[in-house]
Amino acid sequence: MIGTLPAFHAAFLDKARGTLSTDPRIQSLLAGGSLIHGGMDEFSDLDFVVVVEDDSYPEVLASRMDIARRLGSLLSAFTGEHVGEPRLLICLYGPELLHIDLKFVTMSDLDQLVERPIILWSRDEGAVEERLDQAEISWPNRDPDWFEARAWIWLHYGAARALREELFEAISMLAFFRDQVLGPMLHRRAGRPQRGVRRVEAYGLDDTGQLAATVARHDFGSVKASLVAAIDLYLTLRADEPPRSEVEGMPQALFEFLGHEADNAARL
Template identity: 55%
Template sequence: MLSTLPDLHRSFAEQFKLKFQSDSRIHSLLAGGSLVHGGFDKYSDLDFVVVVDPHYYDNIMAQRIVIAGTLGHLLHAFTGEHVGEPRLLICLYGPELLHVDLKFVTLDMLTQRVEEPAVLFTRDSLALECQLAKFKAQWPDMTPEWFESRAWIWLHYAVVKLGRGELFEAIGMLSFFREQVLGPMLFRRANLPQRGVRRIEFHGIDPDDLLTSTLATHDSDSVSMAIRKAVDAYINLRADALPENIADDAARWAVLAMLKAGTRT
Protein backbone atom coordinates (compact mmCIF):
# COMPACT_ATOMS: atom_id res chain seq x y z
CA MET A 1 0.00 0.00 0.00
CA LEU A 2 2.67 2.53 1.01
CA SER A 3 4.66 1.84 -2.14
CA THR A 4 1.93 3.49 -4.24
CA LEU A 5 2.11 6.82 -2.39
CA PRO A 6 3.90 9.94 -3.63
CA ASP A 7 7.51 10.05 -2.47
CA LEU A 8 6.97 12.58 0.33
CA HIS A 9 3.99 10.73 1.79
CA ARG A 10 5.64 7.32 1.47
CA SER A 11 8.79 8.52 3.20
CA PHE A 12 6.82 9.99 6.12
CA ALA A 13 4.53 6.96 6.42
CA GLU A 14 7.43 4.52 6.46
CA GLN A 15 9.28 6.66 9.00
CA PHE A 16 6.19 6.83 11.24
CA LYS A 17 5.73 3.08 10.98
CA LEU A 18 9.31 2.37 12.03
CA LYS A 19 9.18 4.88 14.90
CA PHE A 20 5.96 3.48 16.32
CA GLN A 21 7.11 -0.11 15.90
CA SER A 22 10.14 0.71 18.03
CA ASP A 23 7.92 2.02 20.85
CA SER A 24 6.66 -0.93 22.90
CA ARG A 25 3.77 1.18 24.22
CA ILE A 26 2.20 1.24 20.77
CA HIS A 27 0.00 -1.75 19.97
CA SER A 28 -0.89 -0.99 16.33
CA LEU A 29 -0.71 1.66 13.65
CA LEU A 30 -3.71 2.04 11.37
CA ALA A 31 -4.24 4.28 8.36
CA GLY A 32 -7.43 5.91 7.11
CA GLY A 33 -8.55 8.81 4.95
CA SER A 34 -7.62 8.78 1.28
CA LEU A 35 -5.42 5.75 1.85
CA VAL A 36 -8.56 3.65 2.25
CA HIS A 37 -11.15 5.81 0.43
CA GLY A 38 -9.07 6.15 -2.73
CA GLY A 39 -8.13 9.25 -4.68
CA PHE A 40 -4.81 9.73 -2.86
CA ASP A 41 -2.62 12.34 -4.52
CA LYS A 42 0.20 14.75 -3.69
CA TYR A 43 -2.25 17.09 -1.96
CA SER A 44 -3.61 14.45 0.41
CA ASP A 45 -3.11 14.34 4.17
CA LEU A 46 -1.84 11.31 6.04
CA ASP A 47 -4.39 10.02 8.54
CA PHE A 48 -3.19 7.62 11.23
CA VAL A 49 -4.86 5.91 14.16
CA VAL A 50 -2.29 5.07 16.83
CA VAL A 51 -3.51 2.22 19.04
CA VAL A 52 -1.87 2.51 22.45
CA ASP A 53 -1.48 -0.08 25.22
CA PRO A 54 -4.10 1.05 27.79
CA HIS A 55 -1.51 1.00 30.59
CA TYR A 56 0.35 3.82 28.84
CA TYR A 57 -2.53 5.70 27.29
CA ASP A 58 -2.67 8.64 29.70
CA ASN A 59 1.09 9.03 29.51
CA ILE A 60 1.07 8.98 25.72
CA MET A 61 -1.80 11.48 25.58
CA ALA A 62 0.14 13.85 27.82
CA GLN A 63 3.21 13.57 25.58
CA ARG A 64 1.52 13.62 22.17
CA ILE A 65 3.15 16.76 20.83
CA VAL A 66 6.56 15.66 22.11
CA ILE A 67 6.10 12.26 20.45
CA ALA A 68 4.97 13.90 17.21
CA GLY A 69 8.13 15.98 17.31
CA THR A 70 10.27 12.83 17.26
CA LEU A 71 8.61 11.62 14.05
CA GLY A 72 9.90 14.35 11.77
CA HIS A 73 10.46 18.09 11.52
CA LEU A 74 7.29 19.22 13.30
CA LEU A 75 6.42 22.84 12.58
CA HIS A 76 3.16 23.14 14.50
CA ALA A 77 0.50 20.91 16.09
CA PHE A 78 -2.82 21.33 17.86
CA THR A 79 -5.55 19.08 19.23
CA GLY A 80 -8.91 18.45 17.60
CA GLU A 81 -11.48 19.81 20.04
CA HIS A 82 -12.86 22.04 17.26
CA VAL A 83 -14.06 18.93 15.42
CA GLY A 84 -15.21 17.19 18.59
CA GLU A 85 -12.21 14.86 18.67
CA PRO A 86 -9.80 15.74 21.50
CA ARG A 87 -7.86 12.52 20.90
CA LEU A 88 -6.75 13.90 17.55
CA LEU A 89 -3.44 15.69 17.05
CA ILE A 90 -3.25 17.73 13.85
CA CYS A 91 0.32 18.22 12.68
CA LEU A 92 2.17 20.18 10.05
CA TYR A 93 5.60 18.83 9.11
CA GLY A 94 8.32 20.40 6.98
CA PRO A 95 10.47 21.52 5.35
CA GLU A 96 8.35 20.23 2.47
CA LEU A 97 4.93 20.75 3.98
CA LEU A 98 2.77 17.77 4.90
CA HIS A 99 -0.39 17.62 7.01
CA VAL A 100 -0.59 14.55 9.26
CA ASP A 101 -3.44 13.57 11.58
CA LEU A 102 -2.63 11.32 14.54
CA LYS A 103 -5.56 9.95 16.55
CA PHE A 104 -4.55 8.15 19.72
CA VAL A 105 -6.89 5.39 20.95
CA THR A 106 -6.85 2.07 22.79
CA LEU A 107 -8.19 -1.19 21.39
CA ASP A 108 -11.41 -0.72 23.34
CA MET A 109 -11.95 2.64 21.66
CA LEU A 110 -12.06 1.07 18.18
CA THR A 111 -15.83 0.95 18.35
CA GLN A 112 -17.63 3.68 16.47
CA ARG A 113 -15.69 4.41 13.31
CA VAL A 114 -16.48 5.85 9.91
CA GLU A 115 -14.13 3.69 7.83
CA GLU A 116 -12.37 0.36 7.85
CA PRO A 117 -8.71 1.17 8.44
CA ALA A 118 -5.65 -0.29 6.79
CA VAL A 119 -3.30 -2.02 9.22
CA LEU A 120 0.28 -0.80 8.86
CA PHE A 121 1.52 -2.88 11.76
CA THR A 122 0.22 -4.59 14.90
CA ARG A 123 1.72 -6.58 17.74
CA ASP A 124 -1.37 -8.76 18.06
CA SER A 125 -3.25 -9.24 14.83
CA LEU A 126 -5.80 -11.60 16.39
CA ALA A 127 -6.79 -9.11 19.11
CA LEU A 128 -7.00 -6.29 16.59
CA GLU A 129 -9.07 -8.33 14.13
CA CYS A 130 -11.44 -9.45 16.88
CA GLN A 131 -11.96 -5.89 18.07
CA LEU A 132 -12.58 -4.55 14.58
CA ALA A 133 -14.98 -7.40 13.85
CA LYS A 134 -17.20 -6.43 16.81
CA PHE A 135 -18.32 -3.23 15.13
CA LYS A 136 -19.03 -2.18 11.57
CA ALA A 137 -17.76 1.10 10.17
CA GLN A 138 -20.61 3.49 9.46
CA TRP A 139 -20.45 6.90 7.87
CA PRO A 140 -22.45 9.43 9.95
CA ASP A 141 -25.04 10.30 7.30
CA MET A 142 -27.74 12.69 8.46
CA THR A 143 -31.46 12.08 8.20
CA PRO A 144 -33.93 14.24 6.25
CA GLU A 145 -35.27 15.45 9.59
CA TRP A 146 -31.78 16.54 10.69
CA PHE A 147 -31.47 18.77 7.63
CA GLU A 148 -35.00 20.19 7.96
CA SER A 149 -34.56 21.05 11.64
CA ARG A 150 -31.50 23.15 10.86
CA ALA A 151 -31.89 24.51 7.34
CA TRP A 152 -34.30 27.35 8.03
CA ILE A 153 -32.55 28.47 11.22
CA TRP A 154 -29.23 28.69 9.38
CA LEU A 155 -30.82 30.46 6.41
CA HIS A 156 -32.55 32.89 8.76
CA TYR A 157 -29.13 33.64 10.25
CA ALA A 158 -27.86 34.53 6.78
CA VAL A 159 -30.89 36.78 6.17
CA VAL A 160 -30.49 38.76 9.40
CA LYS A 161 -26.77 39.23 8.79
CA LEU A 162 -27.58 40.51 5.30
CA GLY A 163 -30.18 42.86 6.76
CA ARG A 164 -27.65 44.27 9.21
CA GLY A 165 -25.08 44.70 6.47
CA GLU A 166 -22.74 42.02 7.85
CA LEU A 167 -22.01 40.65 4.42
CA PHE A 168 -18.96 38.62 5.42
CA GLU A 169 -21.05 36.87 8.10
CA ALA A 170 -23.83 36.14 5.60
CA ILE A 171 -21.34 34.85 3.03
CA GLY A 172 -19.73 32.69 5.71
CA MET A 173 -23.11 31.19 6.62
CA LEU A 174 -23.76 30.36 2.97
CA SER A 175 -20.44 28.53 2.85
CA PHE A 176 -21.36 26.69 6.05
CA PHE A 177 -24.78 25.85 4.58
CA ARG A 178 -23.17 24.34 1.49
CA GLU A 179 -20.86 22.23 3.64
CA GLN A 180 -23.42 21.08 6.19
CA VAL A 181 -26.61 20.82 4.12
CA LEU A 182 -26.43 21.19 0.34
CA GLY A 183 -23.22 19.22 -0.21
CA PRO A 184 -24.31 16.25 1.91
CA MET A 185 -27.72 16.23 0.23
CA LEU A 186 -26.06 16.16 -3.20
CA PHE A 187 -23.99 13.18 -2.06
CA ARG A 188 -27.19 11.57 -0.82
CA ARG A 189 -28.77 12.09 -4.25
CA ALA A 190 -25.81 10.26 -5.76
CA ASN A 191 -26.09 7.43 -3.20
CA LEU A 192 -22.68 8.31 -1.77
CA PRO A 193 -21.59 8.95 1.84
CA GLN A 194 -22.40 12.49 2.90
CA ARG A 195 -18.95 14.08 2.96
CA GLY A 196 -19.75 17.78 3.06
CA VAL A 197 -18.35 19.27 -0.12
CA ARG A 198 -15.18 17.15 -0.16
CA ARG A 199 -14.09 16.37 -3.74
CA ILE A 200 -17.59 17.16 -4.90
CA GLU A 201 -16.22 18.66 -8.12
CA PHE A 202 -14.73 15.30 -9.08
CA HIS A 203 -17.92 13.30 -8.55
CA GLY A 204 -19.96 15.24 -11.11
CA ILE A 205 -23.00 15.16 -8.84
CA ASP A 206 -24.09 18.80 -9.27
CA PRO A 207 -25.01 19.00 -12.96
CA ASP A 208 -27.52 21.79 -12.27
CA ASP A 209 -24.92 23.94 -10.50
CA LEU A 210 -26.96 24.10 -7.31
CA LEU A 211 -23.86 24.87 -5.28
CA THR A 212 -22.29 27.45 -7.57
CA SER A 213 -25.58 29.36 -7.72
CA THR A 214 -25.20 30.04 -3.97
CA LEU A 215 -21.82 31.77 -4.29
CA ALA A 216 -21.89 35.49 -3.51
CA THR A 217 -19.64 38.49 -3.80
CA HIS A 218 -19.38 41.19 -1.13
CA ASP A 219 -22.47 42.96 -2.40
CA SER A 220 -25.94 43.07 -0.85
CA ASP A 221 -27.79 42.14 -4.03
CA SER A 222 -25.38 39.28 -4.69
CA VAL A 223 -25.79 37.92 -1.17
CA SER A 224 -29.58 38.24 -1.34
CA MET A 225 -29.70 36.31 -4.60
CA ALA A 226 -27.35 33.65 -3.22
CA ILE A 227 -29.63 33.12 -0.22
CA ARG A 228 -32.62 32.74 -2.53
CA LYS A 229 -30.68 30.20 -4.57
CA ALA A 230 -29.73 28.34 -1.38
CA VAL A 231 -33.44 28.11 -0.52
CA ASP A 232 -34.23 26.84 -4.02
CA ALA A 233 -31.39 24.32 -3.88
CA TYR A 234 -32.53 23.00 -0.51
CA ILE A 235 -36.14 22.60 -1.69
CA ASN A 236 -34.90 20.81 -4.81
CA LEU A 237 -32.78 18.38 -2.80
CA ARG A 238 -35.32 17.98 -0.01
CA ALA A 239 -37.75 16.46 -2.50
CA ASP A 240 -35.48 13.41 -2.80
CA ALA A 241 -36.45 12.28 0.70
CA LEU A 242 -39.16 14.39 2.31
CA PRO A 243 -38.63 14.81 6.06
CA GLU A 244 -41.46 14.09 8.44
CA ASN A 245 -41.07 17.44 10.20
CA ILE A 246 -41.96 19.78 7.33
CA ALA A 247 -45.32 20.59 8.93
CA ASP A 248 -46.82 23.51 6.98
CA ASP A 249 -43.42 24.81 5.84
CA ALA A 250 -44.04 27.89 7.95
CA ALA A 251 -40.34 28.51 8.58
CA ARG A 252 -39.63 28.45 4.84
CA TRP A 253 -42.27 31.07 4.04
CA ALA A 254 -41.26 33.24 6.97
CA VAL A 255 -37.60 33.25 5.91
CA LEU A 256 -38.54 34.09 2.32
CA ALA A 257 -40.87 36.87 3.48
CA MET A 258 -38.15 38.34 5.66
CA LEU A 259 -35.65 38.17 2.80
CA LYS A 260 -38.12 39.87 0.45
CA ALA A 261 -38.91 42.60 2.96
CA GLY A 262 -35.23 43.19 3.60
CA THR A 263 -34.43 43.69 -0.08
CA ARG A 264 -37.14 46.37 -0.38
CA THR A 265 -35.65 48.55 2.34
Protein backbone atom coordinates in the same frame (compact mmCIF):
# COMPACT_ATOMS: atom_id res chain seq x y z
CA MET B 1 -3.68 -2.83 0.30
CA ILE B 2 -2.17 0.63 -0.21
CA GLY B 3 -1.83 1.83 -3.77
CA THR B 4 0.93 4.04 -5.12
CA LEU B 5 1.55 7.03 -2.88
CA PRO B 6 3.27 10.33 -3.66
CA ALA B 7 6.94 9.96 -2.74
CA PHE B 8 6.86 12.32 0.23
CA HIS B 9 3.74 10.66 1.67
CA ALA B 10 5.29 7.22 1.24
CA ALA B 11 8.51 8.30 2.96
CA PHE B 12 6.59 9.81 5.89
CA LEU B 13 4.44 6.70 6.24
CA ASP B 14 7.51 4.45 6.31
CA LYS B 15 9.19 6.63 8.92
CA ALA B 16 6.07 6.71 11.09
CA ARG B 17 5.74 2.95 10.90
CA GLY B 18 9.38 2.45 11.80
CA THR B 19 9.49 5.03 14.57
CA LEU B 20 6.27 4.07 16.32
CA SER B 21 7.05 0.36 16.19
CA THR B 22 10.04 0.99 18.49
CA ASP B 23 7.79 2.47 21.22
CA PRO B 24 6.63 -0.38 23.50
CA ARG B 25 3.61 1.67 24.59
CA ILE B 26 2.18 1.62 21.06
CA GLN B 27 0.36 -1.49 19.92
CA SER B 28 -0.59 -0.70 16.32
CA LEU B 29 -0.59 1.95 13.61
CA LEU B 30 -3.70 2.18 11.45
CA ALA B 31 -4.70 4.57 8.68
CA GLY B 32 -7.94 5.96 7.28
CA GLY B 33 -9.01 8.85 5.06
CA SER B 34 -7.79 8.95 1.47
CA LEU B 35 -5.67 5.85 1.98
CA ILE B 36 -8.87 3.81 2.16
CA HIS B 37 -11.32 6.02 0.22
CA GLY B 38 -9.03 6.53 -2.77
CA GLY B 39 -8.07 9.74 -4.50
CA MET B 40 -4.72 10.10 -2.72
CA ASP B 41 -2.56 12.73 -4.40
CA GLU B 42 0.21 15.16 -3.49
CA PHE B 43 -2.32 17.45 -1.78
CA SER B 44 -3.79 14.76 0.47
CA ASP B 45 -3.42 14.47 4.24
CA LEU B 46 -2.37 11.30 6.01
CA ASP B 47 -4.81 10.17 8.69
CA PHE B 48 -3.18 7.88 11.26
CA VAL B 49 -4.81 6.04 14.15
CA VAL B 50 -2.26 5.20 16.85
CA VAL B 51 -3.46 2.32 19.04
CA VAL B 52 -1.92 2.56 22.51
CA GLU B 53 -1.69 -0.03 25.28
CA ASP B 54 -4.35 0.65 27.91
CA ASP B 55 -1.91 1.07 30.80
CA SER B 56 0.17 3.57 28.85
CA TYR B 57 -2.62 5.65 27.38
CA PRO B 58 -2.55 8.60 29.85
CA GLU B 59 1.23 8.82 29.51
CA VAL B 60 1.16 8.69 25.72
CA LEU B 61 -1.63 11.25 25.49
CA ALA B 62 0.39 13.61 27.68
CA SER B 63 3.49 13.16 25.51
CA ARG B 64 1.87 13.06 22.07
CA MET B 65 3.54 16.30 20.99
CA ASP B 66 6.93 14.70 21.63
CA ILE B 67 5.83 11.63 19.69
CA ALA B 68 4.78 13.85 16.77
CA ARG B 69 8.19 15.53 16.77
CA ARG B 70 9.88 12.16 16.43
CA LEU B 71 8.11 11.56 13.13
CA GLY B 72 9.60 14.49 11.23
CA SER B 73 10.19 18.21 11.13
CA LEU B 74 7.09 19.38 12.98
CA LEU B 75 6.19 22.99 12.21
CA SER B 76 2.98 23.28 14.21
CA ALA B 77 0.34 21.14 15.93
CA PHE B 78 -2.84 21.51 17.94
CA THR B 79 -5.48 19.22 19.43
CA GLY B 80 -8.89 18.61 17.90
CA GLU B 81 -11.36 19.91 20.47
CA HIS B 82 -12.88 22.18 17.79
CA VAL B 83 -14.14 19.07 15.97
CA GLY B 84 -15.10 17.27 19.17
CA GLU B 85 -12.06 15.01 19.07
CA PRO B 86 -9.57 15.83 21.87
CA ARG B 87 -7.66 12.61 21.14
CA LEU B 88 -6.66 14.04 17.78
CA LEU B 89 -3.40 15.88 17.16
CA ILE B 90 -3.46 17.89 13.93
CA CYS B 91 0.06 18.42 12.60
CA LEU B 92 1.86 20.31 9.87
CA TYR B 93 5.31 19.11 8.81
CA GLY B 94 7.81 20.83 6.55
CA PRO B 95 9.63 22.41 4.83
CA GLU B 96 7.90 20.25 2.20
CA LEU B 97 4.47 20.81 3.66
CA LEU B 98 2.42 17.80 4.73
CA HIS B 99 -0.68 17.67 6.91
CA ILE B 100 -0.82 14.68 9.27
CA ASP B 101 -3.61 13.70 11.66
CA LEU B 102 -2.61 11.52 14.61
CA LYS B 103 -5.51 10.10 16.62
CA PHE B 104 -4.48 8.26 19.77
CA VAL B 105 -6.87 5.50 20.87
CA THR B 106 -6.99 2.22 22.78
CA MET B 107 -8.17 -1.14 21.45
CA SER B 108 -11.62 -0.66 22.97
CA ASP B 109 -12.04 2.51 20.90
CA LEU B 110 -12.03 0.33 17.79
CA ASP B 111 -15.46 -1.08 18.68
CA GLN B 112 -17.30 1.84 17.05
CA LEU B 113 -15.86 3.49 13.95
CA VAL B 114 -16.96 5.72 11.09
CA GLU B 115 -14.76 3.80 8.62
CA ARG B 116 -12.67 0.64 8.64
CA PRO B 117 -8.99 1.59 8.79
CA ILE B 118 -6.17 -0.40 7.27
CA ILE B 119 -3.40 -1.84 9.42
CA LEU B 120 0.01 -0.37 8.65
CA TRP B 121 1.79 -2.16 11.47
CA SER B 122 0.79 -4.10 14.59
CA ARG B 123 2.30 -6.19 17.37
CA ASP B 124 -0.73 -8.47 17.06
CA GLU B 125 -2.31 -8.02 13.65
CA GLY B 126 -4.70 -10.92 14.17
CA ALA B 127 -6.17 -9.37 17.31
CA VAL B 128 -6.67 -6.02 15.59
CA GLU B 129 -8.26 -7.64 12.53
CA GLU B 130 -10.64 -9.55 14.79
CA ARG B 131 -11.56 -6.35 16.61
CA LEU B 132 -12.21 -4.55 13.33
CA ASP B 133 -14.30 -7.47 12.07
CA GLN B 134 -16.55 -7.12 15.11
CA ALA B 135 -16.68 -3.31 15.12
CA GLU B 136 -19.80 -1.30 14.46
CA ILE B 137 -18.80 0.79 11.45
CA SER B 138 -21.14 3.50 10.22
CA TRP B 139 -20.70 6.97 8.80
CA PRO B 140 -22.60 9.60 10.87
CA ASN B 141 -25.13 10.43 8.15
CA ARG B 142 -27.94 12.83 9.04
CA ASP B 143 -31.60 11.99 8.51
CA PRO B 144 -34.11 14.25 6.70
CA ASP B 145 -35.58 15.56 9.96
CA TRP B 146 -32.12 16.70 11.13
CA PHE B 147 -31.71 18.80 7.99
CA GLU B 148 -35.24 20.25 8.12
CA ALA B 149 -35.00 21.22 11.79
CA ARG B 150 -31.88 23.31 11.13
CA ALA B 151 -32.05 24.50 7.53
CA TRP B 152 -34.54 27.34 7.93
CA ILE B 153 -32.97 28.67 11.13
CA TRP B 154 -29.54 28.80 9.51
CA LEU B 155 -30.89 30.32 6.31
CA HIS B 156 -32.82 32.95 8.28
CA TYR B 157 -29.65 33.81 10.19
CA GLY B 158 -27.79 34.36 6.92
CA ALA B 159 -30.64 36.45 5.55
CA ALA B 160 -30.79 38.61 8.68
CA ARG B 161 -27.06 39.28 8.57
CA ALA B 162 -27.29 40.19 4.88
CA LEU B 163 -30.17 42.62 5.50
CA ARG B 164 -28.14 44.21 8.28
CA GLU B 165 -25.31 44.51 5.73
CA GLU B 166 -23.06 42.17 7.72
CA LEU B 167 -22.08 40.61 4.43
CA PHE B 168 -19.00 38.73 5.61
CA GLU B 169 -21.12 37.04 8.28
CA ALA B 170 -23.80 36.15 5.74
CA ILE B 171 -21.18 34.76 3.36
CA SER B 172 -19.76 32.72 6.23
CA MET B 173 -23.19 31.29 6.96
CA LEU B 174 -23.63 30.31 3.32
CA ALA B 175 -20.34 28.40 3.47
CA PHE B 176 -21.46 26.73 6.70
CA PHE B 177 -24.80 25.82 5.11
CA ARG B 178 -23.08 24.24 2.13
CA ASP B 179 -20.85 22.16 4.40
CA GLN B 180 -23.55 21.10 6.87
CA VAL B 181 -26.62 20.75 4.65
CA LEU B 182 -26.28 21.08 0.88
CA GLY B 183 -23.04 19.15 0.46
CA PRO B 184 -24.20 16.22 2.61
CA MET B 185 -27.52 16.11 0.77
CA LEU B 186 -25.74 16.06 -2.60
CA HIS B 187 -23.62 13.15 -1.35
CA ARG B 188 -26.83 11.47 -0.16
CA ARG B 189 -28.34 11.84 -3.63
CA ALA B 190 -25.26 10.09 -5.07
CA GLY B 191 -25.48 7.29 -2.52
CA ARG B 192 -22.25 8.35 -0.84
CA PRO B 193 -21.39 9.06 2.82
CA GLN B 194 -22.37 12.60 3.75
CA ARG B 195 -18.91 14.18 3.80
CA GLY B 196 -19.73 17.88 3.65
CA VAL B 197 -18.48 19.40 0.41
CA ARG B 198 -15.46 17.10 0.17
CA ARG B 199 -14.74 16.08 -3.43
CA VAL B 200 -18.02 17.49 -4.74
CA GLU B 201 -16.16 18.51 -7.91
CA ALA B 202 -14.33 15.19 -8.30
CA TYR B 203 -17.56 13.19 -8.06
CA GLY B 204 -19.46 15.54 -10.35
CA LEU B 205 -22.11 16.23 -7.73
CA ASP B 206 -22.79 19.79 -8.90
CA ASP B 207 -22.95 19.36 -12.65
CA THR B 208 -25.96 21.70 -12.75
CA GLY B 209 -24.05 24.49 -11.01
CA GLN B 210 -26.77 24.90 -8.35
CA LEU B 211 -24.29 24.59 -5.49
CA ALA B 212 -21.87 26.98 -7.17
CA ALA B 213 -24.71 29.50 -7.35
CA THR B 214 -24.70 29.67 -3.53
CA VAL B 215 -21.18 31.16 -3.50
CA ALA B 216 -21.50 34.92 -3.02
CA ARG B 217 -19.35 37.97 -3.62
CA HIS B 218 -19.12 40.75 -1.03
CA ASP B 219 -22.12 42.53 -2.48
CA PHE B 220 -25.67 42.57 -1.13
CA GLY B 221 -27.24 41.61 -4.45
CA SER B 222 -24.86 38.67 -4.80
CA VAL B 223 -25.46 37.52 -1.22
CA LYS B 224 -29.23 37.74 -1.63
CA ALA B 225 -29.09 35.77 -4.90
CA SER B 226 -26.90 33.14 -3.24
CA LEU B 227 -29.35 32.79 -0.35
CA VAL B 228 -32.21 32.31 -2.80
CA ALA B 229 -30.12 29.71 -4.66
CA ALA B 230 -29.44 27.93 -1.35
CA ILE B 231 -33.17 27.84 -0.57
CA ASP B 232 -33.98 26.51 -4.03
CA LEU B 233 -31.31 23.81 -3.88
CA TYR B 234 -32.35 22.75 -0.39
CA LEU B 235 -35.96 22.33 -1.56
CA THR B 236 -34.83 20.30 -4.57
CA LEU B 237 -32.67 18.00 -2.44
CA ARG B 238 -35.28 17.76 0.31
CA ALA B 239 -37.69 16.25 -2.21
CA ASP B 240 -35.34 13.26 -2.61
CA GLU B 241 -36.07 12.11 0.95
CA PRO B 242 -38.70 14.36 2.55
CA PRO B 243 -38.72 14.86 6.32
CA ARG B 244 -41.64 13.54 8.34
CA SER B 245 -42.89 17.09 8.75
CA GLU B 246 -41.91 20.34 7.09
CA VAL B 247 -41.39 23.62 8.91
CA GLU B 248 -44.63 25.57 8.60
CA GLY B 249 -44.62 28.65 6.39
CA MET B 250 -41.32 27.92 4.69
CA PRO B 251 -39.98 28.93 2.23
CA GLN B 252 -42.60 31.66 1.73
CA ALA B 253 -41.86 33.43 5.02
CA LEU B 254 -38.14 33.52 4.32
CA PHE B 255 -38.62 34.83 0.78
CA GLU B 256 -40.83 37.60 2.18
CA PHE B 257 -38.22 38.37 4.85
CA LEU B 258 -35.59 38.72 2.12
CA GLY B 259 -37.87 40.84 0.01
CA HIS B 260 -37.77 38.27 -2.75
CA GLU B 261 -40.82 37.44 -4.81
CA ALA B 262 -40.94 33.69 -5.32
CA ASP B 263 -41.66 33.52 -9.04
CA ASN B 264 -41.14 29.77 -9.28
CA ALA B 265 -44.17 27.77 -8.23
CA ALA B 266 -41.94 24.80 -7.44
CA ARG B 267 -40.55 26.75 -4.48
CA LEU B 268 -43.99 26.91 -2.93
